[in-house]
Amino acid sequence: MPMIDPKDLKILITGGARGIGAATARLLAAQGAAVMITDVLDDEGAALAQEIGPRARYRRLDVTSEADWQDAVTAAEEAMGGLNALFNNAGILDFGTIESTDPDVLRRILDINVVGCFLGMRACAPALRRAGGGAIVNCSSIAGMNGYAGFAAYVTSKWALRGMNKCAALDLAADNIRVLSIHPGPIRTVMGDDLPPDIAAAQPIPRFGEPEEVARMVRFMLCEASYSTGSEFVIDGGAVTGQVPRLE
Numbered sequence: 001m002p003m004i005d006p007k008d009l010k011i012l013i014t015g016g017a018r019g020i021g022a023a024t025a026r027l028l029a030a031q032g033a034a035v036m037i038t039d040v041l042d043d044e045g046a047a048l049a050q051e052i053g054p055r056a057r058y059r060r061l062d063v064t065s066e067a068d069w070q071d072a073v074t075a076a077e078e079a080m081g082g083l084n085a086l087f088n089n090a091g092i093l094d095f096g097t098i099e100s101t102d103p104d105v106l107r108r109i110l111d112i113n114v115v116g117c118f119l120g121m122r123a124c125a126p127a128l129r130r131a132g133g134g135a136i137v138n139c140s141s142i143a144g145m146n147g148y149a150g151f152a153a154y155v156t157s158k159w160a161l162r163g164m165n166k167c168a169a170l171d172l173a174a175d176n177i178r179v180l181s182i183h184p185g186p187i188r189t190v191m192g193d194d195l196p197p198d199i200a201a202a203q204p205i206p207r208f209g210e211p212e213e214v215a216r217m218v219r220f221m222l223c224e225a226s227y228s229t230g231s232e233f234v235i236d237g238g239a240v241t242g243q244v245p246r247l248e
Contacts, residue, residue, distance in 0.1 A: 027212065087136075094154055162183075
């Protein structure tokens with residue numbers, strides 16, 4: 001299968017008002033894609049769509065709502081003439097150990113980070129099928145590959161998403177729909193602002209990543225990784241590879 005031209009993408013992005021989602025919307029629209037930005041941050045989402053211009057539009061979407069998902073998919077198909085890509089990017093972070101995390105917090109994290117992606121794939125799959133196929137990128141994390149002390153709920157959600165990604169890839173392969181997961185390390189976003197400032201110090205690349213770097217990886221996954229499905233794409237400054245001792 002040949003590389004997909006970004007101009008042929010008609011994509012819905014969740015959590016698109018800022019951070020990685022916004023950077024991806026800007027990059028893809030600049031390369032000719034039609035982009036539906038969704039979020040619950042209405043002012044920021046609408047401002048971003050206006051900034052990007054006619055190739056982008058904004059719609060409110062609470063990823064935990066089945067009704068919102070159905071409405072968003074319908075609106076995307078009507079506005080863009082179809083839907084052939086989904087970037088399940090929305091997510092939230094919480095700090096807490098197994099003992100200190102309130103069960104309701106765990107349920108909320110799972111509802112957004114896991115069930116939200118499940119509902120998105122479930123709602124978008126028929127549209128991608130109508131388009132003749134396409135691609136889904138689910139945003140996991142390196143916290144879906146390692147355990148991290150003090151991130152019990154978040155780590156749990158990202159490991160769950162990693163497994164769900166593989167199931168979806170198998171379920172949708174016959175429909176020419178590729179399903180991939182991306183696993184960022186510490187990225188300079190609003191969510192990243194909550195991380196310890198020295199968290200990247202011992203990585204082989206000892207810095208936070210930029211949202212634009214993740215956006216370029218997402219574009220590669222959507223447009224060029226045509227022989228990949230169920231695969232995991234890591235963009236983490238080498239964090240999963242190991243730590244580099246900083247000897248004086």
